[in-house]
Amino acid sequence: MVASVTFRTLDGSEHRRSITSGRFSRGDDVGLDLRSLVALPGFTDAHGHLANDSLDDYLGAAPASSPVDRAFAQLRSGVFLVFDKGAASRGHLALLEEDPTRRPDLEMAGSIIHPPGGYYPGVSDRESEAADLVRVASEEAAGPARWVKLIGDWPRPGLGAIPNYEEEDLAAVVATAHEADCRVAIHTAAPGTPSMAVRAGVDSIEHGLFLTADDVEALGARGGAWVPTLLAMGSIRDSLRAGSSGQILFDDGIRNAASLLRDAVDAGVHVLAGTDLAVPHGRVAEEAVAMAEAGLGPALAVEALTTTGRTYAGLGDPWEDGAPADLVAVAGDPLGDPATLLDPVVVMRHGRLLVDHR
Known part of the structure; x- marks a missing residue:
């Protein structure tokens, strides 16, 4: 299980989250550093x-x-x-x-x-x-x-x-x-x-x-x-x-x-x-x-x-406190090249890494 993660979303903003019982909360530790990728909510x-x-x-x-x-x-x-x-x-x-x-x-x-x-x-x-x-x-x-x-x-x-x-x-x-x-x-x-x-x-x-x-x-x-x-x-x-x-x-x-x-x-x-x-x-x-x-x-x-x-x-903000610790991270900018979506580099579900191709 991942204890904390730092990632960058499509709009360029940086997020730092702790993960407890498979859910996000505010965090201070960098933990799993995915800032070189673009994170999406699945x-x-x-x-x-x-x-x-x-x-x-x-x-x-x-x-x-x-x-x-x-x-x-x-x-x-x-x-x-x-x-x-x-x-x-x-x-x-x-x-x-x-x-x-x-x-x-x-x-x-x-x-x-x-x-x-x-x-x-x-x-x-x-x-x-x-x-x-x-x-x-x-x-x-x-x-x-x-x-x-x-x-x-x-x-x-x-x-x-x-x-x-x-x-x-x-x-x-x-x-x-x-x-x-x-x-x-x-x-x-x-x-x-x-x-x-x-x-x-x-x-x-x-x-x-x-x-x-x-x-x-x-x-x-x-x-x-x-x-x-x-x-x-x-x-x-x-x-x-x-x-x-x-x-x-x-x-x-x-x-x-x-x-x-x-x-x-x-x-x-x-x-x-x-x-x-x-x-x-x-x-x-x-x-x-x-x-x-x-x-x-x-x-x-x-x-x-x-x-x-x-x-x-009817699902809520994927990055808010209490949200399931889910994300998909891709290399490159999907807004420039949607084909980057075809091969996720990291897939995390409820704080558990299912895929990590970094």
Whole structure:
């Protein structure tokens, strides 16, 4: 365990902290000297799936590791907060019972909800027609999950990607979840659905390729979230037949999403970095780099990876007395080169060094 630490944050200010029982307090000793590096309060993966290693086992292949292994892989990579956006069943929620020093902070959805034919076949045990949607959502919101996850649209043969539910159905789920102190996230990659979801009051738009300028204004006005998952969307686009209607749709959507990133932040949207199994667990910094390159820029991309998620989760000042002794230190200036985020030099969780490559 580290007894004291001195570090420099992104704004250039120097902090000296003692560490007692895994928490920061004011200190005088230099202790572990990290002033040659830049300290950040840890990364956020705002669209994780800890029940799975990759899209392959998400779709039924045998997984190579356990949820506990994946959670620790996130932690060792400097990811201290994961918004887990659901799974085939609720088994992964057992992670909430694990030692919090051995896993990230977790905001979790349980089973992913969709209608028959409205998602990958056999992936979720929560198929629900509109008539049963409120009941199913109420069961998901009963705990310990803090999120309800919906699949808002999906491609159908001969029809393309179409909405799974009507706007009034989404609004009813939102009301039910909020009554249980839960939030609602929705997968949407088709035109029209994100606007419907925003009007219905959905808290977090996942992917949201066809959000509009009016949508981000409305979403920002109530402090909602958007997780573009650019790498995941690009991976799906690249898997489609060249020149197909599906690939053209994804191309158009990705360009639209990129054009709205800065406007969304300006409007007050919590724009967050999330992986959605597009990269290995712990590699969410790759998404932040992609967001920076897509038009968000380095400073806002660093926020999307670090502080914005903490704010959205209601976490406090990471450096204040009593805060968990967590930090990720990188070499170089992420504001000048976001790629420095890809390889943390030091990762400290609750005062325990998980990584030290100095």
